[in-house]
Amino acid sequence: MFFDTSLDDPEALASIDGVLRELASWGAHVRRAYSAAAETLDGLNSDDRPRAIVAGGPDGRLFRAVLEPICPVPFVAWPHPGLPAWAGPLDLVVVMCAGGAGPEEISAVAEARRRGCSLLVAAPENSELHSAASSRDTIFLPAGSTDPTAVAVPMLIALHRLGLGPEVEAEPVAEALDDVAKRCAPSVGVDENPAKELALALAEGTPVVWGGSALAARAARRLAENLRKASGRPAIAGDDDQLVPLLADAPEVDVFADPFEDGPAPLRPVLLVLDDGAEAPLLDAARRRLEEVAESSSVRVFPIHAAEGAEIVRFATLLAMGQYVAAYLALGLGRPA
Missing domain, CATH: 3.40.50.10490 (Glucose-6-phosphate isomerase like protein; domain 1)
Structure with missing residues (x-):
């Protein structure tokens, strides 16, 4: 009834x-997520273009839906443990986990580091995923929210500034x-x-x-x-x-x-x-x-x-x-x- x-x-x-x-x-979550990542975002540029992008973890399909139509390099969503067999040092692995401890995301990051891939990671500071991703080849965005869609906004801004995706702004x-x-x-x-x-x-x-x-x-x-x-x-x-x-x-x-x-x-x-x-x-x-x-x-x-x-x-x-x-x-x- x-x-x-x-x-x-x-x-x-x-x-x-x-x-x-x-x-x-x-809306406030989106603003906080952007504010937390703003300093890192300001330092990004599109100097080096990867051979391909692999979006690891369950949220990879969202990035593929936004980026795939205009991304200048091949884009693969990989919601499985690890990475596809071909991923290597020429590729960028994108991983987001607002909670910071997703097993699929940690597996993807660990495999990316083992293979020498570049990384773009969003997670809470001092989280398990942050520790797993720490390296000189990692762009790390502090997650200012626990909401995945809010955290996806600065990730998409980062991909745009790297020359890999459409223009995105947080305030709209x-x-x-x-x-x-x-x-x-x-x-x-x-x-x-x-x-x-x-x-x-x-x-x-x-x-x-x-x-x-x-x-x-x-x-x-x-x-x-x-x-x-x-x-x-x-x-x-x-x-x-x-x-x-x-x-x-x-x-x-x-x-x-x-x-x-x-x-x-x-x-x-x-x-x-x-x-x-x-x-x-x-x-x-x-x-x-x-x-x-x-x-x-x-x-x-x-x-x-x-x-x-x-x-x-x-x-x-x-x-x-x-x-x-x-x-x-x-x-x-x-x-x-």
Whole structure:
């Protein structure tokens, strides 16, 4: 059962105050992460270009999604222990761990040092990863936040200054996250709050999340994971080929069903379309296909729009909106946020 009134009830909202405050401070996390790394960033230049880049650890795919379209050298995300067999002294290994002690990240750094690779590492000072990465071939960025997306911002700035990625600035990311926090604040009512509106839409539904671009697809997977935790129900992210059969096979709505005699109605899919502003004929065609199948199956469709700006701005705002939705969904379902 979903308690609609809890979304505007001050007492109920107070029970998730800690979660909402943490979400509202995401912009501040980005500013702190940049401030902690600013001195090192100011000293970087693009004199030496590596043969290739390997992004180690679980966050490597985020860097690949941002950099791969324009990176002037081959880029590989490697979310496995160690490094690919070909990595050597001509290559740059990029590793980020906001917590400072991830086993995959430490394994990648240790292997990079053994093979003589250059390193770009972000982690807390005096952490296990900081110690493992210490060498004359390492660029170390102190992590000023425990939030991975916030720490990714100075990492992307560093890669830009090394001539390997697009231009990134911290303040536009922080301002965009501040704007999401303002629009999704608990004091904003359901009729004007996009996160509360989506939580209501998902109250009796199964989220089916699609993001067409590489960045939006990564945000979709993160959003589905958050919604599963929030609701205790399935939540699915995938490409159009994977999602179309789920929408086409949506259970029909029985308007004559009696919930007391027939039991709860089966959960129907709700399609969430993550729109990061990317434009391409294949993406447009995939979106039209999903929306047409959803319409023919009477499945509701809700777009989630990213803020305009650089790739990391769009990714972070999609992620932030999704986390607000998950927090309000958990509240309405009476589950821990």
